[in-house]
Amino acid sequence: MMHSVVFLLGAGASVSYGVPMMRGFYIAFRSFIERRYPHCLQLIEIFEQARAHAEHDLETLLSDLHHVLEVDAGLDLLRADKGFVAPQVALAREVKGHLDAFIVETCERFDLERAVAEFRSLLELRRFGPLWLFTTNYDRILETACEQHGIAWADGFESTGYQPVADWSGRFDADVRIAKLHGSVNWYKPESGSSKHRLDRGYALPTHEFRLTRAGQSLRQLMIIPTLEKDALADPYVHLALQFTDVLQQTRLLVIAGSSLRDRHIRGYIQARLPRIHVLLVSPSATRHTAAFGSPGRTHALDAGFSEFLTLGASAFAQLVDWLHKGDSLDEAETVQAISHFVELASSDTSDEAAVQAHPALASLWQAARDDSVASRARAVVSLANFPHPAVLRRVRDLVARDPAPPVRVAAIAALTRLAGDEAISDLEKVLYDDVAQEVQVEAALALIQTEGSLPALQRALGRPTLAAAARAVIEEQVQRGAS
16 A cells, blocks of 8 residues: 655654654763763763763763673673673662653653644544654654544554453554654563563653562663664564565655654664655755755755644645545656645745744743743753744744843753754854853853764854853863863
């Protein structure tokens, strides 16, 4: 069966609903550990000081913990003395337990009301045939949205009806098919054996010393790290990857929303199919990544967050899918023209600041960021970072450069870093050149330190005579670390 459209959703598709992306997860977890389990912070600091990664995030932390925990098994195999590393391995096991619980707790706390309302337009696409939603996210937003709308869905487990436990079957036979390529917060397997279970929710155990058991066997979570090949090639992930490649063979348009495409397996699967399919990238800076697959002529870009795609672009996208669905033998030039026409229509909607008013929550924050007291404006600006809308990004950049109140500029820097990531480097560097407020300069320096690829900008900033002493001290320490 030919599929008009298939979706691949990454962390950026969930961020508007309260689930942070990889870097945000790491920052929040590090703060959580510092407050609640300060004795564990030393291991995280060891990882940071090792400088094995250009930037630390959830994926790198999981990978580092995995490598440390593997040491234990390796020394057992060699029958070697574990005395020297035993304390660090025990600490890594504790941090991993805290992290597993933190991931579950964070992923389960999303904005249900907003997700249910906005995902309606996506789920309505099932009228064109089975709707495939591939995702690398661990959260349960998709499943919950289906349930709230009374829509049958399948994720490879036995049943989508209410039951506390479902076992893996590998079947996808419902109107909406959710393939979670990296697992889920509510997927588990026993320590021994090959069975796999989906529970009715993810369980955030209170400490690493607690265990979830079934039939006397301890269960462990089924979530994988994209960079670990051996995990990606085990069941159920190899089955899910094969499902992805099989579906792509019968797909006309793949929409990739909110994904950084760090997983080289997924990139490879898509590149292999590009001579036959078109790809639409959806993110606030999608245009900058159209060369990601080496086929810019078949890669299209919509500079909008996924929330804006679902709301402001929904009508135009449904028309595109309808056209793709009706065409048995589609002319290539006409296909390109139809996709480009959709991007033009949707871009007009999502780039026009007047379209902000169509979203009540965003419109309220928009007004508060402009007219309220300094404290209220600062709070509103921080909340604007939950809406990865091109108009929001422009407004935040403008506030960073022009708002008269330093607390608002500080808040805008935090929002800009969340919205733009490493693309905020030039804006932050300009703050260090032009802003005279010490607290704003310090915030910009701290934001740069947390941004991948910012070391040259930090080094240049040290040559500015207007750099505040506090900001200079922060930057000098980081530059020295980078040099070492």
